Amino acid sequence: MSRDHGSAAERRADGAPTDSGGRPVGRTPVSDEVPPGAVPEPDIAAHRPPRPRPWRLGVAVIVVLLLLIASLAVGVYDIADGEFGAEMFWITRVPRTLALVLAGAAMATSGLVMQMLTQNRFVDATTSGTTEWAALGLLLTTLLAPTVGLVGRMVVSSVFAFVGAMAFLLILRRIVIRTTLVVPLIGIMLGAVVSAVTTFLAAQFNLLQMVSTWFMGSFTPVVRGNYEVLWIVAVVTVLVFISADRITVAGLGKDVATSVGVKYEAVLIAGTALVAVAAGVTTVVVGFLPFLGLVVPNIVAMVRGDHVRSNLPWVCLGGIALVTVCDLIGRTIRMPFEIPVSMVLGLIGATVFVTLLLRQRRV
Secondary structure, eight states: OHHHHHHHHHHHHTTOSBOTTSOBGGGSOOOOSOOTTOOOOOOOGGGSOOOOOHHHHHHHHHHHHHHHHHHHHOSSSOTTSHHHHHHHIIIIIHHHHHHHHHHHHHHHHHHHHHHHHHTOTTOSTTTTTHHHHHHHHHHHHHHHOTTOOHHHHHHHHHHHHHHHHHHHHHHHHTSOOOSTTHHHHHHHHHHHHHHHHHHHHHHHTTOHHHHHHHHSOOSTTOOTTSSGGGHHHHHHHHHHHHTHHHHHHHTTOHHHHHHTTOOHHHHHHHHHHHHHHHHHHHHHHTOOOTTHHHHHHHHHHHHHOSOHHHHHHHHHHHHHHHHHHHHHHHHHTTTTSOOOHHHHHHHHHHHHHHHHHHHHHHO
């Protein structure tokens, strides 16, 4: 009889129509309290893909295309001015717009990857010190191998960015994290140390102006012939799409990823390498784009959840749209002079970052 009573209790816990006394379970209130000794199931609702609505994505694509057309149309010279205008259009306007697309999509997706791998919404290439490491590698290349071309500087910068990102992750493993705000604080402090070393070396060799140009990201110098390496970050974005499911599982934690057969360490290293390449290449070509990888993934995640594969198109479009809007503001607010896109992007990004911090504090 005790066994039958236990079976009835088990059926009641599993949601059967009646309990041991024969009362309908469906009409009794259910407590939200977890029984002592019970292990709560992981909440993976946020990682499930939202209901598809293709028309919304189509509208977003149209908006981004309109912004890119505006980027092609805005400038200090008249593109309708005969042969000269057409030539300048293909020399400067088209490469600049393509650079906006490539850099915006790559940095936004790399921020999403960093946030999933670290399980922290406040992490991107800016708040993890990755871009500062990339600048240090770029400076050392200038000092030790000044004859190296653009591709060589890109490789060295990406390697240093990878080392910096891995150092950041190793530090996180060795400390006890009691609040999510500690993680970006560590990255910002690490980046400040590396930035100080870079500035010191630049001052010793009279290269402060060059370093300040890297820290002040701008698309002004982008012309035909010096932006083509940015197509490498398009490959990075495609690889993120391919590995999106593994990144999603890895974002649930090492135990969950291992239990479903995903090699957590391999995904971690591969994802970090993709972020490093995106940061290194972007730093070489256009400089820093602060908070881009922080703002866009957070806004998309607040609306759509944390499913990487379904969010990636939106993150790419959001990154392109944000960096294009900031570039247009910088080009028109004091025309014919330009304000670097990093200044506008930093202002917007810092505002969103503080808003996220306050929102996290209320939660």
